[in-house]
Amino acid sequence: MTDAAAQSTNVASATPDTMAWDSRARRVMMIYLPLSCFVLILLFPFYWMAITSFKPNTELLNFKEHNPFWISSPTLAHIKHLLFNTAYPTWLKTTMFVAIGSTFLSLFASTLAAYAIERLRFRGSPYVGLGIYLAYLVPPSILFIPLATVIVQFGLFDSPMALILVYPTFLVPFCTWLLIGYFKSIPYELEECALVDGATRLQILRRITLPLAVPGLISAGIFSFTLSWNEFIYALAFIQSGANKTVPVAILTELVTGDVYQWGALMAGSLLGSLPVALFYSLFVDYYVSSLTGAVKE
Amino acid sequence: MSVTTLPSRGVALRQPGWIARLFDYKPFLIVMCLAPAIGLLTVFLTYPLGLGVWLAFTDTTIGRRGIFVGLENFQYLWTDPLWWGAVFYSVFYTAVATFGKFALGFWLALLLNNHFPLKSLLRAIVLLPWIVPTVLSALAFWWIYDPQFSIISYLLVDVLHIRSTNIDFLGTPWNARFSLIVANIWRGIPFVAISLLAGLQTISPSLYEAAMLDGASAWQRFRYITFPMMMPILAIVMTFSIIFTFTDFQLVYAITRGGPVNSTHLLATLAFQRGIAGGELGEGAAIAVSMIPFLVFATLFSYFGLARRKWQQGEAND
Structure with missing residues (x-):
């Protein structure tokens, strides 16, 4: 852990010489942006899974009138069906x-x-x-x-x-x-x-x-x-x-x-x-x- | 600790029961300790492995003991376009998915090796796709790849207006092939990234300091320090990854079951279709056995190809 920390500070301190950007902007571009893309893509199927399980069928199959990324009227019908039927x-x-x-x-x-x-x-x-x-x-x-x-x-x-x-x-x-x-x-x-x-x-x-x-x-x-x-x-x-x-x-x-x-x-x-x-x-x-x-x- | 062991010592000295003495007899104890593990592995792994090879040379079906038919099953497979298709897709799937997993996984490992807030939380999140049952995340992908209500099509057509029609992810052979590969890469990135991250953390920072004193650029530091130092662990992780990608079953079975028109059959799904679903145990076993040469070759290639650097430098014992 400490090794990694020491190493990354070394890398960070060395960057201004090699790159014209200021190191903060560079850090955002090189680390945080790709990292958030990774997290977004790795987590999206789970988000999709979760949001689908609480959506009523009308919303599920109608992207024109409902924003597919959100639920307007969440329902437990699917889970109830699963547990009892x-x-x-x-x-x-x-x-x-x-x-x-x-x-x-x-x-x-x-x-x-x-x-x-x-x-x-x-x-x-x-x-x-x-x-x-x-x-x-x-x-x-x-x-x-x-x-x-x-x-x-x-x-x-x-x-x-x-x-x-x-x-x-x-x-x-x-x-x-x-x-x-x-x-x-x-x-x-x-x-x-x-x-x-x-x-x-x-x-x-x-x-x-x-x-x-x-x-x-x-x-x-x-x-x-x-x-x-x-x-x-x-x-x-x-x-x-x-x-x-x-x-x-x-x-x-x-x-x-x-x-x-x-x-x-x-x-x-x-x-x-x-x-x-x-x-x-x-x-x-x-x-x-x-x-x-x-x-x-x- | 001595308080708890002293009384038992007294008992043992006064009357050393034959059972206690037997269990203190080292060869007997070794056999007893190894028996459960070796027994389980012999009965349910070694024996079936041999049996599988034997079955491949018989015409066994479900409910009927087969007779030895020599190479007939393999001769039949040799002329079977479906088997060739499965061989092609297995190799293609393994090659593309492994490349994708390692390129992206290595990148993610390098990103995670930096110091930033909430690092351990992020590392935990990244591993999630690997923890969750593959079939269940495959179902989520199936839903994402739905021909009519795919969220990706929605984004491209209705939000970004890049395309005018929905993408038919699983309807045409090449689309289906690449859709499955993407799902496999998604599932494989975490394992690669976390394993490689562990390797990255063992590289001594003094190497980087020395290189920077010598004026090495970031790319040179990666090329001449990070990459060579990671070779041994890369070789091991890649061997595992290739073996388990080549013999993958769940993703394909859950999403396409080999379709459309048998274009996405892997050898494992074809073996299942012929052997268990179709009842032709002998032929299924022959398909399964036909994976072995590929596996041995891939293992030797990735292990010795990548680990060569290590034994050239004479660091065999670490």
Whole structure:
């Protein structure tokens, strides 16, 4: 942070020599203007989504008489329709169940794996780590067809359990690498002290390493939750019945009906489906940024 | 900490139960710790990967075990114009979208690397498109691309009077192709920008000071300091980005489902259409497997092409 600040002041102090403009005008042109364009474009779809969900249908499809960028008479009709005339609450519940289940499963598996790789160092542990990392590079688009047959063999087709078991395939590699990074930052001496005091390895993991790795666990947890909430292709391929669908799949397959799209309800559904992760995100922004950048740097 | 561990030590010394001793035996503990992760990955990742390759050489359909048919699926794909179309669009989509994402994302990262008020808030906002479920933001794009009520058409026709007719974003092949690429770039910018920003912040300011003493211009500082220093992280982020753009599924499935006239099929959506929706598991698996060579090539190219500078300088261990 301080590095960046120092560097930018250096850049700013150097600019008057090279450019004829006064540095304030130049700063506005070179930084604030493009930055506000970026923010505007990155946020516009969300604004459009939100404003569409509260617009009555007459305003929605009539740009001539109503300014499309604003609502003159906001309505909750679309959201009401969604909550009471469709299975939306069920989809939300299923998605929540799947996301929480797969998050806990992958946190459990990856904590143990990261501890073994980083702290119980054994011959070949770097290779096991590398193998788990490579698993992250296998995209779901290659796997979903054979996985569908595996799921059918296990008798899990059309069950949310299938998703809970399958999501860890992309969550475990990510979480393991994140946690390996966190475990590295915990001094070895703490564990050695505990070993000298006669603690068993599992006691060390539970009483010393895990409490110190809580920020890493939170990062891995919220990341897993977000990724499983957003997952699409497996949920589309493995779930058939309307009640068991997750929100992203259900909106696309159950709400898009016929030729006349109900944009109000569709956008309200998208807004409500995005809110849990957006809320989660706003609470833990720093964890997201640190886990995203930490995972890339590893 | 010692207070909590002391009693357990006493217990352990007095009667070391065989379970406690077993769990303190290092090889056993290692196996137990690795078992859940390795087990899950083997059953649901490695095995399906192998199974997928096997399926690609059989004529399996939903509900019927297939028999080995050799290269028949691939021979069929070779003569299938739809598959060639999907290959073309996958490569085109990946190339254009990756270029757009990295050009704009790098620019955004450089902008965010400046010092200004509300910086952390802005950084949080920028990441939003990446957090929100892709399908849901894709639906918003679908609505933005609506042939009749598109807000972009409204701006161009009724507000700015640049055009006289609405743009048919998703109705003609090339319009649809570029509309999808724009949506993909929109979704990919945050990830690239935030990852590269992290890389930018690790560059020591003393390098810039030294360059400025030597009279380097802003462009020279970017070209000879920022860019080379960013190469390793660029290589990693680009590898990820290429893999996940090439195998993208959600955006296309949500917005066009491969249409109009199959012009926007990516290999992943074609595999889904043939394999799951059409029931031809063998053929779908063959399409999925045909992505692997492209992925391996793209990974090697982006990783070694960009990371070359790093090992030339002999900085392998950092």
